[in-house]
Amino acid sequence: MKLKNKYQKFSKISEPQFRQILRLFALDLTASDTAGLTGISVRSINTPFLKLRRRLAVESERQTPFDGVV
Template identity: 55%
Template sequence: MINKYYKRSKISEAKFRRLIRYFSMDLTATDAAELTGISRRSVTDIYGRLRHKIARWS
């Protein structure tokens, strides 16, 4: 399934939404990576992009 939230992503929408939920719960990238099965490096990159978007909106 195509991920409409993250272009050119190999991560499914369901995993991405779960990752957003973990981000909002203030879980570390390492913990979120373990829970979703996504690499820590990918989670760190996505967390950084989320922080950047939030900062831009503020």
């Protein structure tokens, strides 16, 4: 069985749509603007946006952990 989206398991969003969402996320567009441009509902856009933000936070923390007292 071929995966529909190699970047996100069990996704109902196709790979080209996900790449477009990723591009618009990188351009710092809101979920509403992204939904309007892609034709995908805002609720469906919020899930990958949230996962991308979490992944960025984890990678950022892994690369430069905070040390000391703030």
